Amino acid sequence: MPQQEKKTILIVDDDIDMQIYLSTLLSGKGFTPVVARDEMEGLEKAPACRPDLIIMSMMIQGEMCIRFYNRLREHRELRRIPVMMLSSIQNRTIFHYHRSRQFSSGRHIPPPDLFLARPPEAAELAAGLEKLLNAGRHRRRRKTDRRSGTVGHPVKGN
Numbered sequence: 221m222p223q224q225e226k227k228t229i230l231i232v233d234d235d236i237d238m239q240i241y242l243s244t245l246l247s248g249k250g251f252t253p254v255v256a257r258d259e260m261e262g263l264e265k266a267p268a269c270r271p272d273l274i275i276m277s278m279m280i281q282g283e284m285c286i287r288f289y290n291r292l293r294e295h296r297e298l299r300r301i302p303v304m305m306l307s308s309i310q311n312r313t314i315f316h317y318h319r320s321r322q323f324s325s326g327r328h329i330p331p332p333d334l335f336l337a338r339p340p341e342a343a344e345l346a347a348g349l350e351k352l353l354n355a356g357r358h359r360r361r362r363k364t365d366r367r368s369g370t371v372g373h374p375v376k377g378n
Contacts, residue, residue, distance in 0.1 A: 226250060227250075227272040227273070228252045228253075229251045229274070230254050230262065230266055230269060230273075231243065231246075231254065231256065232259070232285075233255075233257075233277040235277065245346075249349070254269045259285070262274075266301070275306065276289065276303060277338065278305050278308075289305070289332065302352035303332045303334075304333065304334045306340060307335060308337065308338045334351070334352055
């Protein structure tokens with residue numbers, strides 16, 4: 221059986237303990253973690269490492285996390301990368317804030333693909349990774365099928 225290429229996960233979090241925790245969990249699951257300490261480093265590393273998924277903290281200083289997320293979603297090459305957002309703030313509050321920012325800017329930015337409580341439990345993180353990575357693989361397959369002119373449906377992963 222051919223060896224599968226390791227998936228790269230970009231972690232954007234300014235908390236060193238969370239960086240270590242997530243990196244350790246991801247490495248143990250066979251992923252390649254890449255860490256960025258803030259919005260600017262995340263925006264430099266994302267195009268360079270082309271991650272399969274981004275895990276970001278909602279707790280990055282001030283509004284940097286929202287600014288980082290919006291810039292990701294507006295970036296032509298990065299907008300389709302699934303994003304898992306970690307937060308100790310309730311999801312409902314985040315969605316409300318996100319919608320109010322969209323309204324004031326006049327731009328529609330889709331919400332993150334998944335929210336998890338911070339710090340995430342290992343099993344919950346693993347389930348979220350599997351869900352988002354499989355969804356991303358299905359989206360890429362459908363896009364490829366459209367380009368080739370064949371009718372394609374997502375294929376269930378192992």
